[in-house]
Amino acid sequence: GAVVSQHPSRVICKSGTSVKIECRSLDFQATTMFWYRQxxxxxxxxxxxxxxxxxxxxxxxxxxDKFLINHAxxxxxxxxxxxxxxxxxxxYICSASPFLAFEETQYFGxxxxxxxx
Amino acid sequence: xxxxxxxxxHVSVSEGALVLLRCNYSSSVPPYLFWYVxxxxxxxxxxxxxxxxxxxxxxxxxxxxxFKKSETSFHLTKPSAHMSDAAEYFxxxxxSGGYNKLIFGAGTRLAVHP
Numbered sequence: 001g002a003v004v005s006q007h008p009s010r011v012i013c014k015s016g017t018s019v020k021i022e023c024r025s026l027d028f029q030a031t032t033m034f035w036y037r038q039x040x041x042x043x044x045x046x047x048x049x050x051x052x053x054x055x056x057x058x059x060x061x062x063x064x065d066k067f068l069i070n071h072a073x074x075x076x077x078x079x080x081x082x083x084x085x086x087x088x089x090x091x092y093i094c095s096a097s098p099f100l101a102f103e104e105t106q107y108f109g110x111x112x113x114x115x116x117x
Numbered sequence: 118x119x120x121x122x123x124x125x126x127h128v129s130v131s132e133g134a135l136v137l138l139r140c141n142y143s144s145s146v147p148p149y150l151f152w153y154v155x156x157x158x159x160x161x162x163x164x165x166x167x168x169x170x171x172x173x174x175x176x177x178x179x180x181x182x183x184f185k186k187s188e189t190s191f192h193l194t195k196p197s198a199h200m201s202d203a204a205e206y207f208x209x210x211x212x213s214g215g216y217n218k219l220i221f222g223a224g225t226r227l228a229v230h231p
Contacts, residue, residue, distance in 0.1 A: 006160075034218065043207060043221045044161075093160050095219075106219060108153070108160040 003027055004096050006109035013084055014117055021079045021112045023094030029074035030096035034106060035067075038091040050077045084116045119144045119210050123222035130229055136180075136195040138225050140208035143189065148210045150191040151219065152182055155205040164206075167191060178202070203229045 003026040013019050023033055031052045036044040048069050049057045056069035066088075068080040077096075081088055091113050095106040124139040142148055149168045153161040165176025172184040182193045191208060205226050209219040 004160075043223045046218055046220075049218060091158075095161075105151070105163060105166060107163070110160040111158070113158070 002098065002105075002107040004094065004107045004109040006092075006094055006112050008112060009110060010113045010115075012115045012117065015085055016083055019081045019084055019114060021081075021092055021094075021114075023077045023079070023096070023109055025075045025096045025098075025107070028096075028098040030077075030098060031074060033071060033077040033094055033096045035069060035077075035079050036093045036095070038093060038111075040091075044093060047079075081114065084114070086116045089114055089116045119146075119148065119220045121208050121210050121220055121222035123206075123208050123225050125225055126223065127226050127228065130198045130227070132200055132229055132231055133197050136193070136198045136202065136227065138193040138206050138208075138227065140182075140191045140193065140222060141189050142191060142208075142210045144210055150182075150184060151209040151211070152176065152180070152191075152193050153207045153209060155207065155224075157204075161207065164193070198227075198229045200229050200231070203227055 005024045007022045033050040035047045037047050038044050046059050047062045050069045050071040052071045052074050058064050066082055071077040091111050093111040095108045097106050120143045122141045151166045152164040154164050155161050164180050165174045167174050167184045175181045180195045182191050184191050205224050207224050208222040211219050
């Protein structure tokens with residue numbers, strides 16, 4: 001149980017294009033999903049908290065217009081990197097918390113590696 | 118405010134030896150604490166978590182961690198290392214009380230040699 005998937009697992013795109021990454025909770029409903037970015041050999045940095053049916057909450061320093069987050073259902077959140085540039089190349093990981101009282105655990109997706117040429 | 122410090126970015130042990138990965142936290146509220154493992158090019162897998170119940174927490178793959186409030190520590194241990202334990206390990210803290218964001222430590226890379 002508690003499986004989170006991400007699609008695509010790897011994506012290569014040209015500079016200036018937009019890329020959409022999907023995060024799905026496969027066997028549970030998640031009112032809250034999180035998006036992280038991980039640089040090589042570094043820890044995870046929280047980018048934003050995504051709440052179903054409302055606007056995402058972005059961490060300080062994260063550009064809202066560049067990293068668009070949509071959480072349209074209890075099992076799906078999407079991250080769109082708009083007008084991608086080489087510096088956006090990174091490993092993006094999502095996580096989800098089950099819609100259960102006192103359930104604190106975040107379950108992580110396998111990650112999406114983005115390379116912008 | 119919350120923070121996590123993992124002492125030692127790299128730890129190397131022999132197969133069969135004790136594994137000890139250190140984690141200290143800072144939290145202004147009762148913390149929930151987690152250890153995650155990450156294999157290359159993969160997401161994070163939960164090893165174990167402390168959520169204010171028993172202070173000694175047992176997780177998967179033979180790992181366990183002990184919450185010590187007086188030392189603000191949550192060190193991860195395993196009595197006997199296996200080659201398959203080689204990975205990156207992250208300690209994380211969140212505030213108790215629902216859907217709080219995780220704050221991660223910098224990570225510790227565990228190498229296991231024959």
